[in-house]
Amino acid sequence: MQSILRHAQIGSGVVLLTYLFLHLVNHALGIWSLDLAGHGLTLAIRLWHSTPGTILLYGSAALHFSLALRTIYGRRRWVLPATEWIRIWAGLSLPLLLIRHVVATRLAASLYGFEPDYEKIVVTLISSGTQGLQLALLAPGWVHGSLGLWIRFGHYDPVRRAKPALIAVLAGLPLLSAAGFLHMTRTVEKMRPILPAPDPKLLAHQVALDAWRHDLLTLYVSLVVGALVAGQLRNRVERRGLRNTSLDA
Template sequence: MPPSTHHLRLGSGLVLMSYISLHLFNHMLGIVSLSLAEAGLRLSIRLWQSLPGTVLLYGAFALHFALALQTIHQRRHWQLPAREWLRLWSGFSLPLLLIGHAVNTRVATSFYGFHPSYEKIIAGPISGGSQGWQIALLAPGWVHGCMGLWITVRRHVQSRRTRVALATVFVAVPLLSAAGFLRLARTIEPHETLLVAHAAEARPRAASLASWRHVLLGTYLLLIVGSFVAGRWRDARTGDATAP
């Protein structure tokens, strides 16, 4: 029996949630030390940049995104409750934020000889004055994933104590992650030579990476708008066909 759309969405979402959670927990290690965060980053790179990890992660993203486009195309009305708008916003805004990060790390690693480390990853936002933007990168994905998981398990969670514990985790993880990132930034920021060296290293590939970002962002937005327009066109044709 082939898996249902629900199971495909849940399975791909769990893979993406695992990726986001590991990144958040890795930032949290910065509360302890830069060296511990670097060790966690190396393990994360070994996992997600291996062939199985790459296929699993990008396959899950492609599947989850395709199902989201299908939902946009098939939806016939948009009178939704506020929580559903929040879930849609958080889900579709995550790639908008992560495209730049993915290009600056994964694309730069695969095609331009970049070797990621926390020093380099954090030095970039510090040099550009965008530390706050970097901290916010994973927040929409965390919100979207937690809402999706809650919709799946809420009927099994009857205890008020369990609900409070889950809500505490929902709030605490991104806050602790932000605290770890800020501590890492404070550790690196005084080392001006490191910031200058990072800027010099990044400059030769900046234009090429900017082109990657523009193409990927444009493709992403085009697919969303195209799915919406195609759905409304289908509705208009169906309405014309059924009109007396």
């Protein structure tokens, strides 16, 4: 059973890391032009908004999160190496950033017919003052996934020999992504000195989207805290049982 769960965790993590990789690449294409990044976004939407892509992506996200909750609940000791703490922090912080993005794009598209493109996304982010959030959005997930694969496969000789190249990709791709997004932002600002209002569909349903965002964040935090508290209570009960057993003996 443990082997099956470990393979499920790795498989779902690879799917999510692939999604992040393509997203980072899309942003990096903005270094060359807004149009090129737009073509990349169109291909990504066709992939992930298709029925198989949706099932694969959100099924992997649900599975990976469920296994993370199981790990949090089942952990007996929290004395961990620094690398593991960084991986845990990155993994748990990603949904806090990503929920806002998913609600404003995927949910808005599925529920209210919003058609995302980079110009609309940039205008919305500038209007709301959340450009920095967009730059920080994908980095935690990228770090979490990369460290997870390194912890799992880093002991193999071919992987260890490729370590310098892997570090270059780990650090370089988010930097290129940030540079691409900043270039797209400057391009939009030059094209439109007076920014248009955000998409009317987003404005019309802003209250509903904010409610979705609040509810999803509340659910996420409640599940993580609940798993942690339940695990600590279980540990305390087990320790008390062991002490009572030793005293009886």
